[in-house]
Amino acid sequence: xxxxxxxxxxxxxxxxxxxxxxxxxxxxxxxxxxxxxxxxxxxxxxxxxxxxxxxxxxxxxxxxxxxxxxxxxxxxxxxxxxxxxxxxxxxxxxxxxxxxxxxxxxxxxxxxxxxxxxxxxxxxxxxxxxxxxxxxxxxxxxxxxxxxxxxxxxxxxxxxxxxxxxxxxxxxxxxxxxx
Amino acid sequence: xxxxxxxxxxxxxxxxxxxxxxxxxxxxxxxxxxxxxxxxxxxxxxxxxxxxxxxxxxxxxxxxxxxxxxxxxxxxxxxxxxxxxxxxxxxxxxxxxxxxxxxxxxxxxxxxxxxxxxxxxxxxxxxxxxxxxxxxxxxxxxxxxxxxxxxxxxxxxxxxxxxxxxxxxxxxxxxxxxxxxxxxxxxxxxxxxxxxxxxxxxxxxxxxxxxxxxxxxxxxxxxxxxxxxxxxxxxxxxxxxxxxxxxxxxxxxxxxxxxxxxxxxxxxxxxxxxxxxxxxxxxxxxxxxxxxxxxxxxxxxxxxxxxxxxxxxxxxxxxxxxxxxxxxxxxxxxxxxxxxxxxxxxxxxxxxxxxxxxxxxxxxxxxxxxxxxxxxxxxxxxxxxxxxxxxxxxxxxxxxxxxxxxxxxxxxxxxxxxxxxxxxxxxxxxxxxxxxxxxxxxxxxxx
Numbered sequence: 001x002x003x004x005x006x007x008x009x010x011x012x013x014x015x016x017x018x019x020x021x022x023x024x025x026x027x028x029x030x031x032x033x034x035x036x037x038x039x040x041x042x043x044x045x046x047x048x049x050x051x052x053x054x055x056x057x058x059x060x061x062x063x064x065x066x067x068x069x070x071x072x073x074x075x076x077x078x079x080x081x082x083x084x085x086x087x088x089x090x091x092x093x094x095x096x097x098x099x100x101x102x103x104x105x106x107x108x109x110x111x112x113x114x115x116x117x118x119x120x121x122x123x124x125x126x127x128x129x130x131x132x133x134x135x136x137x138x139x140x141x142x143x144x145x146x147x148x149x150x151x152x153x154x155x156x157x158x159x160x161x162x163x164x165x166x167x168x169x170x171x172x173x174x175x176x177x178x179x
Numbered sequence: 180x181x182x183x184x185x186x187x188x189x190x191x192x193x194x195x196x197x198x199x200x201x202x203x204x205x206x207x208x209x210x211x212x213x214x215x216x217x218x219x220x221x222x223x224x225x226x227x228x229x230x231x232x233x234x235x236x237x238x239x240x241x242x243x244x245x246x247x248x249x250x251x252x253x254x255x256x257x258x259x260x261x262x263x264x265x266x267x268x269x270x271x272x273x274x275x276x277x278x279x280x281x282x283x284x285x286x287x288x289x290x291x292x293x294x295x296x297x298x299x300x301x302x303x304x305x306x307x308x309x310x311x312x313x314x315x316x317x318x319x320x321x322x323x324x325x326x327x328x329x330x331x332x333x334x335x336x337x338x339x340x341x342x343x344x345x346x347x348x349x350x351x352x353x354x355x356x357x358x359x360x361x362x363x364x365x366x367x368x369x370x371x372x373x374x375x376x377x378x379x380x381x382x383x384x385x386x387x388x389x390x391x392x393x394x395x396x397x398x399x400x401x402x403x404x405x406x407x408x409x410x411x412x413x414x415x416x417x418x419x420x421x422x423x424x425x426x427x428x429x430x431x432x433x434x435x436x437x438x439x440x441x442x443x444x445x446x447x448x449x450x451x452x453x454x455x456x457x458x459x460x461x462x463x464x465x466x467x468x469x470x471x472x473x474x475x476x477x478x479x480x481x482x483x484x485x486x487x488x489x490x491x492x493x494x495x496x497x498x499x500x501x502x503x504x505x506x507x508x509x510x511x512x513x514x515x516x517x518x519x520x521x522x523x524x525x526x527x528x529x530x531x532x533x534x535x536x537x538x539x540x541x542x543x544x545x546x547x548x549x550x551x552x553x554x555x556x557x558x559x560x561x562x563x564x565x566x567x568x569x570x571x572x573x574x575x576x577x578x579x580x581x582x583x584x585x586x587x588x589x590x591x592x593x594x595x596x597x598x599x600x601x602x603x604x605x606x607x608x609x610x611x612x613x614x615x616x617x618x619x620x621x622x623x624x625x626x
């Protein structure tokens with residue numbers, strides 16, 4: 001993919017995504033639909049893996065706000081992907097409480113195991129590996145967040161290997177669904 | 180063949196290590212939890228929603244509720260320790276328009292993981308606490324803003340809200356009274372700064388999370404410019420117990436000016452990292468013992484007592500402290516969010532400070548020049564000292580940059596970045612100096 005922001009080949013957002021947008025908007029006063037922008041962008045990312053400029057415009061139209069105001073949100077918050085990532089985005093916490101309990105060791109193990117440096121994506125497009133700031137699960141260290149929504153705790157090197165093997169295997173199966 | 184979700188489910192925390200253990204003392208918020216009993220019926224079986232029922236059926240007035248909270252000595256559990264009842268009394272009672280209640284569940288202060296367990300394993304206690312607070316302040320709409328990284332807890336809270344609405348604990352005419360309260364959940368998506376209350380409000384309005392200048396304070400100009408009260412998750416969770424048992428009983432659980440129990444997140448070099456709910460004023464030595472002591476039989480070197488933004492304290496000072504706002508403040512640090520980061524005698528303070536400085540650089544929102552530029556400067560200097568490339572003038576430079584950040588920014592993130600630097604240098608200056616080639620101390624090593 002030469003231009004990661006291009007719509008070429010991207011599926012349009014599903015009808016279900018728009019239903020979810022509407023449920024988020026309903027939480028706020030009628031003239032404050034913009035409040036739902038964080039949730040709408042997270043829904044876009046869950047469905048498409050990242051937030052394209054085209055989908056920012058769609059969210060902007062839905063919420064009645066300028067596209068640049070949506071782009072400000074996408075670029076300000078760390079968890080929004082502005083370009084496609086691997087099938088599984090792995091965020092390993094290395095902040096001080098985790099650094100004291102093998103957080104950095106876990107990240108280094110994954111770098112070796114996956115053959116990519118922090119920030120990189122494996123050649124098969126399966127894994128993107130990132131360092132993250134505090135996930136708020138300090139007593140569970142080493143901790144990692146998978147695809148923004150699933151926290152994995154006490155990730156020893158052995159468990160990291162099991163996780164990588166398990167996720168790879170899940171993709172070899174025709175039943176492997178999207179998480 | 181397993182699906183990705185099935186694979187990942189094998190690695191999810193059960194809560195046994197951090198929450199369902201028998202090493203709490205006089206637990207109120209975490210009492211009786213086991214991971215399966217988070218639903219409404221379980222909460223009711225533990226006495227849940229009786230406080231709200233008592234208020235509405237016995238006709239307690241808002242003033243009586245606030246008086247009870249004032250008498251309890253409850254202080255804000257998010258970090259600042261401001262008296263909760265006093266904060267509630269600041270809300271304009273007769274304001275004719277909409278007012279809002281906001282729960283700050285954007286738990287991102289490094290070391291802190293207590294609210295996650297509350298939301299995951301006892302979500303209704305937060306809902307009941309918020310419903311009581313809203314009643315006391317005449318508020319009809321509330322939001323709980325939850326850290327984006329704990330998305331599972333956000334989903335769980337949404338489920339709990341559905342249960343509470345279906346049972347008539349939220350919505351219109353709650354328990355056949357005239358009291359209405361609508362409560363919704365919102366989430367962040369990776370920005371430490373949104374734990375700052377005005378940044379949180381900006382984020383809740385659908386904007387970049389950049390803090391607002393204060394005054395005006397949220398009580399007069401908050402969400403959508405309307406009067407707003409913001410409390411931490413654990414603060415709300417403390418409220419039902421106070422109403423059921425009375426403010427004086429809550430105060431009695433702790434020590435004067437520091438009422439109740441407090442949940443401490445103990446992380447770092449201990450045998451049993453986890454959350455510990457104990458009475459305010461519990462000796463630090465007791466908390467360390469509950470957490471299994473220093474890991475591998477090593478010796479305690481230092482403790483960051485209240486989250487990464489609080490100044491580090493050496494072992495001897497810390498061992499003489501009790502865990503409450505006043506004792507930790509007297510020792511020169513802050514109780515903050517109650518996140519206790521323990522470091523043993525093998526730890527390099529230069530390396531620890533380097534990681535913290537990187538964090539503040541990464542999370543500075545960029546709005547104020549001293550913080551935006553200063554946090555990066557601090558990190559670069561600590562990084563070069565750590566790499567053995569420090570200069571003789573770097574110790575003075577670090578203090579100077581920290582001085583020029585602290586107190587010169589819109590929000591407290593600047594202070595939070597500066598204070599660890601100053602405290603690390605104050606107590607462990609010799610470790611930094613030892614890494615600087617050819618450094619000759621101008622002053623005695625000990626501060």
